[in-house]
Amino acid sequence: MAIRGNLSEASLADVLQLLALGQKTGCLSIAREGSFGTIHFSGGRIVHASLVNRRDRLGDRLVRLGVLAADDLTRVLATVPAHDDRELARVLIDTGAIPRETIVGEYHTQVEEAVYHLFGWTHGTFTFEPDDDRGNEAPLFSVSADSLLLEGARRVDEWTLIEKKIPSLDLIFEADGPKVAQREVPLSESQERLLPLLDGTHDVNSLIERSGLSEFEVGKAIYGLLTAGYVQRVGRSAARRQPPPESRVAEYRNLGIAFYRTGLLDEAEREFRRVLELRDADGIARFHLGLVHARRGAWRLAVDALTRAAEQPEAPAAVFHNLAFCTARLGDLAQAQAHLDEAERRAGSQPDPRIALTAAQFALTDGDVQDAERHLARARAQWGSRQPSAAWFHMAGLTAAIGGDSTRAQILLEEGLAVHPHAAPLHNNLAVVQERRGSYEAAARTAEHALLEDANCAHLHKNLGDYLYRAQRYDEAFDALVRVVRLSPKHGPDVYLKLGNVHYRRGALDEARAAWEQALALDPDNRIVHANLSALPPRHSIGDAQLEDILGDAAQVGAAV
Template identity: 45%
Template sequence: MAIKGNLKEASLPDVLQLLAMGQKTGCLSLTDRSNFGYIFFDRGRITYASIVNRRDRLGDLLVKNGLIQPAELAGAIDEQARDPAKSRLGEILIRRGAITREQLEQYIRIQIEEAVYYLFTWAQGSFYFEAEQRPDEGAMRVSINPENLLLEGARRIDEWSLIEKKIPSLDLVFEIDRTKPMAGLELSDEQQRIIPLTDGKRTVQELIDESGMVEFDVGKALFGLIQAGFAHPVGRRQAQVKEVPQARIDEHRNLGIAFYKTGMYDEATREFRRVAELQPRNLDARFHLALIGLRKGDDRFALRYLKEVVELGGARASVFHAMSLALERLGRMADARFAADEAARLAPRRPQVLLSRAILLLKLGEVHAAAEGFAAYREVLGSGRPPAAYYAFALLAEAAAGTAEAALRLGDEGIGHHPHAAAIYLHQGTVLERKGDWEGAEAMYRRATEEDGELPQAHKALGDALYRRGAYDEAAEGYGRAVGLNPRLGDDVYFRMGNIHYKRMERTQAVELWRKALEINPRNSVVRTNLELVESVLR
């Protein structure tokens, strides 16, 4: 079960203790609305942690502690840049003989601890824990008891609260007063490292980046110099009118993707819009904005950005595939068909594109074309296992094409592969009902409601089956659940609910339900006749 909350209401140390005591396994995602971090757990112990867009401190830690020389680090970074997807910095350094695996593991542990300590400083924002999530393949994992980090974390939180009073933003620029003598003063290693860099031009963030130290160490060192009167602020970095560095755009994109993956769509929208502003022809940002619109159910929002992608030259299959879905949900079926056809033309061997198109054709009533589409999808998929959606809709296409036995065989195969897919049971029941197997259909509908209690069509179908055999009380219960989930499910539901109340001699309730049926379908002459007869008696 997912755990989520606000960092103002539950601090990170409290959350860590909860996950440790519960021996949880999964990923804790945190954001302060401008940054994003992860902490992975395995049975209550921390195995990995990272912060999006935060400079990788591993190389800096190794240089700082004298294990490698700056030139060795630069060479390893250059090698990593040539193939960043496959090469990790630590593995490159081991392969070059610069460090041992034991040393790498030691400093990976320090790196992870520092990431957690930095997250401790976030006093606002939100967190989300998703069970059974693991770090990316190839990430070196450790095993740390969270309790061991809490004491040091609490100390840093206390110190950081004081540091923030003098250094409220990493965009501030400080300068060392060179007129004051420092000879004979006891300066920490961290202070000696940042003094040459504190020149009235570099921001605090640049001090962090160029010194190779973590935020806390730089903040503490600079705070001491400020308190002693050796450093003073000279302002903030003034915005420069120049091309935005790609690294800055990548930061916004990385944050956007992190927010998107964890369902924080408002924050993801903000980051991708920023990318689109900085790079007006960036197709990826607009495509992600469209995906966010689809996830949120805002199909017009999605279409706006999908059209921009196409206009900017991004006529890809994935764009038309998403466009088809948005248009279908808006009821623009002819346009959806065009988009689906275009997606299939651009990617004739992409299984998901073919499956979506086949389902759309079925909804349009093009039964034989849909059956051909499902067959093409299955051919392209090869030995892969189709998803539940394939079985749920392909069996309907077979039944509509007049091959009920083939449809039932397909449904049985789907149930074997996806025993908890409510839609397959629902549609299998529909085929059985058409064959006159009322008992089998009712059993399928009942199983569908058991597998997914939030599927209104399943409750309606079960209600219809119960109504047919005269089990009116149970039917009314099923209809009630159906309209509770979807009040506009259909006029026939309210018609039959009204009939049930009329049989119980509850005429007032029957009239109310029949009126709702007429609101949905004013052309239902049977309902209108019932209303006129009963209302004439009630007058």
């Protein structure tokens, strides 16, 4: 289950301790205005951390050390995902050109510096998503969160003092040569490294880039030199105050993509709109803005944004694929199919199984089970040796069930859960199939398992309540249905019908009446509810025989799927 919160209510140190004590595996994302970072855990230990748009990347550190040539770095970077230092480290280790301990040492230092930097964030939001997709890879190293907490807290305290003298990183400082020459106290290694660069032309950002030191190390070194009177502030960097448009476009775009991937849609939309203010024809920003609208269910806005992205001559297959999906949600299946055909054409010799999966969905929407099966088989073949996605198993199980083969549907869903054990929709679908086959107890157990993965899904609570009700476990069914009402008060009349029935069975006639009246508010023509209310006397109890008639009628209402 995802964990979300605000840094103004829970500090990063508190969150790290919670995840460490719980031995969690997954990705913690932290976001604030204009910045984004991640910390990855495996068994409660930190194995990776990164900052979007950070200057000091692993490759740069290795080049400064002299163990990697700049041209070689450029060639290697072309083979790994952008800004993925963890993958870069693995590729460099595999080449064997640089000692493993050197790469891991620099990578370890970089990860710790990223965590220390995040400690300074007191405002923003955080999200923890369990079972990060890297969870099955052996980490290059791991470190206890506790071992970073004390150092992180110390740096936060020191940075509070440093900020008073260095409030921004675009300030320029110059060394006082005579005073430095006459010094009686030795300088630190970091200060000695900075002195040649303190010539009145480099701002703090430039000092960080050129020295190879971290932001904290540079700030601490300058703070000490300022306090001793060895350097003085001489101005501010105009270039830093007005960064070139291309730099800002890349920064906003990277932040937007990072926010989108962690579900921070408002923040993502803000960054993509900033890109479009600078470059209206930016296809990547248009594409992702369309994805943001789609995640919100704003299909018309999504289609408009994706249509603009599709106007770019080199628009990739993914643009037309998503445009097809969103167009279908607006009901224009013919146009959606045309977009999907274009996505297939642009994919060319590298077919995307997700496109075939959408084709299966379209076929099933048209009621063509056989065609849906054909596209599902094509999608699975395109995955090759990889396991299909949870969405594939969902669609395959649904297609088999609609085709009348509940046995095969159950087999497919169980296979999917073996591969994707935390996919709540697969648990839910399996529970529905089990219920349809008359296995109410098994369905209830499966639904309960699904709720461990997504406790805020009203639909799951509704299904669980239905299964428990049919199994005559009325008290447990009542609790599940009450949670439905809390999460989604207008989920459906059947919820209030069953709640009224349980109240009635308990002899709580006023509560039963209120529940049934709420059911009528949602479905004024519901025959069973009308019958229950008409049989309910205002001041005396109903006989057992009459109660059984009412509950017998209610039991005919099917569970929502």
